[in-house]
Amino acid sequence: MTSLGPLPGTLALLVSGLALLAGAVALVATRRPALALGVLLDLLLAAGLLRLAAEPTWTSIATAAAVVALRRLIGAGLRAGGRVLADVPPPAHR
Amino acid sequence: MEELLAEVVGVLVTVVEACGAAVILVGAVWAFARFVWVGVRGHGSRAFVPVRLTLGRFLALGLEFQLASDVLRTAVAPSFRELGQLAAVAAIRTALNYFLSREIAEERRQVAEEAREATPDPAAPESPGRTA
Structure with a gap:
């Protein structure tokens, strides 16, 4: 079933590195961890998809599924938390 | 005859899958x-949303290429183990495509909402809290 050889795996590694870098840049630039996490997970997802194209072993399939599920979970959790925080009135000293 | 078909489908699968991987890679690097x-220029957190939107579109497009290659793969009857892996991969890709499209719609709605808030309606300048 392997059709593309090890190339996508290498590219996936590269994209994972880019993801960490972009997440760090986003965190430093905006100081909003939720946004930086979103950026990181977006790019990690791209890496996972590339890895899935490389060689679908059961381990890589499980890893990709875990990343996707985790991404959904964290995203939903952050949105719910954001809504709750948005309903709270701003602090008095601002 | 069957070997020829398997060979042709194999080449097609490789080409289509490479296209999908290329789309995902280009999207990720871009x-x-x-x-x-955006981070270096310091446009603020709002500037990140359109970039994420475009990345999501790239990922969805790449996923569709990869789903096409999955469909092609089912044309040549593989072994039962390969079929199971194929089903798992196709399920992941389909679910992801669905969630991605929902996410894109949600973020597009947010962008439109923010744009509407940023530019007040010129036809009704004295009613900022307009209904409907």
């Missing part, structure tokens, strides 16, 4: 460059 650009 989004990384934009993320760094």
Whole structure:
């Protein structure tokens, strides 16, 4: 079933590195961890998809599924938390 | 005859899958460059949303290519183990495509909402809290 050889795996590694870098840049630039996490997970997802194209072993399939599920979970959790925080009135000293 | 078909489908699968991987890679690298650009220029957190939107579109497009290659793969009857892996991969890709499209719709709605808030309606300048 392997059709593309090890190339996508290498590219996936590269994209994972880019993801960490972009997440760090986003965190430093905006100081909003939720946004930086979103950026990181977006790019990690791209890496996972590339890895899935490389060689679908059961381990890589499980890893990709875990990343996707985790991404959904964290995203939903952050949105719910954001809504709750948005309903709270701003602090008095601002 | 069957070997020939398997060979042709194998080549097609490789080509289509490579297209999908290329789309995902280009999207990821482009989004990384934009993320760094936006972060360095300091446009604030709002500038990240359109970049994420475009990355999501790239990922969805790449996923569709990869789903096409999955469909092609089912044309040549593989072994039962390969069929199971194929089903798992196709399920992941389909679910992801669905969630991605929902996410894109949600973020597009947010962008439109923010744009509407940023530019008040010129036809009704004295009613900022307009209904409907």
